[in-house]
Amino acid sequence: MDYSFRWNWVGLQNYMNIVEDPWLPKIFSNTLFYVFTTLTLFNVGLALLVSLVTTHINEKVGAAFRALWLLPRITPSTVYALLWLWATREDPDSLFNWFLGLFGLPPVNWRLEHPWLIVILVNGFIGVSFGMIIFTAALKSIGNDVIWAAKVDGASTWQLIRYVELPLIKWPILFVLAYQTLSLFTSYEYILLTTGGGPGLYTTEVWALYVYDLAFRQYGGIVKFGYGAALAVFLVIMGVVVSVIYLKVFRFRELMIEPKIEVE
Template identity: 70%
Template sequence: MIVFFFFIPAILTFLIGLTDMDYTLEWRWVGLKNFYQMLRDRWTPKIFNNTMFYVFTTLGFFNVGTALLISILTMHIDEKVGAAFRAIWLLPRITPSTVYALMWLWATRGEATSLFNWILGFLGIPPIEWRLQAPWLLVILVNGFVGASFGMIIFTAALKSIPVDYTRAALVDGASTFQMIRYVELPLIKWPVMFVTAYQTLSLLTSYEYILLVTDGGPGLYTTEVWALYSYHMAFQIYGGGSAQYGYGAALSAILVIIGLILSTIYWKVFRMGELMIEPKIEVD
């Protein structure tokens, strides 16, 4: 399955990246020309920096941070209330992407009556056009609310798997709620946290759907353009009167594969993912 769904597509991507294929599907070998062009492109550093900023900011604040916070908080309140809150948080994930993006655009439009500007007005802050004046904040919020739901499910399941004897012993010893979270629960779910961190990093690295729908890489030139979206634009959209460049888009995607492999190797070594793959577990030793 790994060969069929990863290695074969990756090899084909590299091969197409060595051609000048366009929307007519006509092609000829050009060797490393597309990769040299990438190095000479003055926008490459900006798009790479955008990608790293988007991935690790969204990962830290939402896909891991908010997910962990919601899981812990909802496990320490009434069970039915906690379950209801988690169910509500899952709604964006099951909402069609276009509808979800349109809801955000409606809530952040420039009028003073929009939801976000109404909140700003309540705080005495003048309204802003979020899509133009705070595009990165909008992009991270849109992606983060969806991304946090995945980690929330994993972390909640992990917390529920902790033997009840551990929490009872902590309470008997006089531990406060904060101390129980800090010294009992968090150390015991380190494996799920590491898994979500690694998985969501790779997921964010290749995601561009909501950025495409909300800002399309703008406003202006590549303000919120990330590597995956740039690859899509080069491969499937017409720029500057030219034709869609499948070959160049594939070369960009090939670099994304390499970045993903490098990050995977780092996570594999640092997080000792081999142990997790052999025996998935909650750390209770």
Template identity: 50%
Template sequence: FRENDDYKELITELREKLEDREKTRDLSKKVGVFFRGTWLLPRFTPPIVYGVIWLWILSPNRSGLLNGMLMTLFGLDKPISWIIKYPLQVIILTNGLIGASMGMVIFASAIQSISRDYFWASRVDGANWWQEIRYIILPMIKWPVAFITAYQTLSLLTSYEYILIITQGGPYYKSTVWSLYSYLVAFSSYSGTFEFGYGAALSTVLVVIGIIASIFYWKVFKMGAMIQPSKIEF
């Protein structure tokens, strides 16, 4: 540098850029924490409260949040009975938000735990974004993927509380799943009497299906190999 002032100006500019980068990184972390916390709200909310909130959102009159918005903003002529008209879609949406919230947090944490060195090395070798996903991210998060897949399958197989609260299995049994049916048979007058034995038999079928699914996922994801200790000798 010919002049000392040019040197000082360059150092000052470099320091300011580094400070701005740190501020941006801190802001990104705070925003990420906020959105992860927001996504987890359905998981942390008690099922009764969660179901009642959805009953209010999908209420078949103008007082419902969704119908009120559509009638006010888009000029909808009359309210729609969402739960009666689209029971399966409602159940998929309400259960999907809970499952997605848990998966998002686990996958985000797993991806953040991957060393940045792998990505830097891949970019040096000329890898594109799809190759980074296929050869770096997916192999590195294989265990979280296996866990979420198995957990969500078993959870959806046996859960019925949201269906019971929101649609009650209707209309005309369209949203009555196996677990809800076994509960209604055993603990309500659904079939005329409280048939505990029949309800227990139905639940046993779910247990068998769960065991088969667990064995299947164990083989597909090769979980036995993933839990083996490292073969590297020190």
């Protein structure tokens, strides 16, 4: 099917083309790298760190810091991406190169030499805010009696976090992991706005962006709605598989067991 909505029955040919596509191994590895790195370093890792730090300092200071971190989330996507492009442009006066200049280092063409760094930073800093809100709410829902009991028993701040708080927010961590993984698998907006999948051939191209490129961006006047749709089906399958793995690892079945109350 094309823009004129003329149908041409091809059976399973679009799915067979997936096996023959020479670029899919690279795009698949790009997707795994992008999802794993952004998820662990930012969407879950840094989000959890920010939540823990801001809930253990002065309450007003912590709330103000979290509010500032929400600014990228409420900034229009195009403006947010343009700010990153401005900060990483190749001339010596850009923000990143100005910082390098403080240490006597030469300017760098960030988009050409380190495109993945830009992609992960752009997506990561905006992705932190979601997990930060969920984790902060979960931490604040822990009863004060539990916290004070641990402190009375002599628990240090690290021991309080390691043995009390983290086990009690296990399920919010599972939710953020699953949700953000699915979100990253299907996200391509900021990659499109910053690197466009380049530089070069598919350097930062991920699965979702490849689907968009095939179905809606014309290369030589040719669009491939059917092939893009077939690739999108596999994207859904990948998300389901990862979700099932998370549920097994976090033993989700235990959450669904009704608590037993013993009455003497």
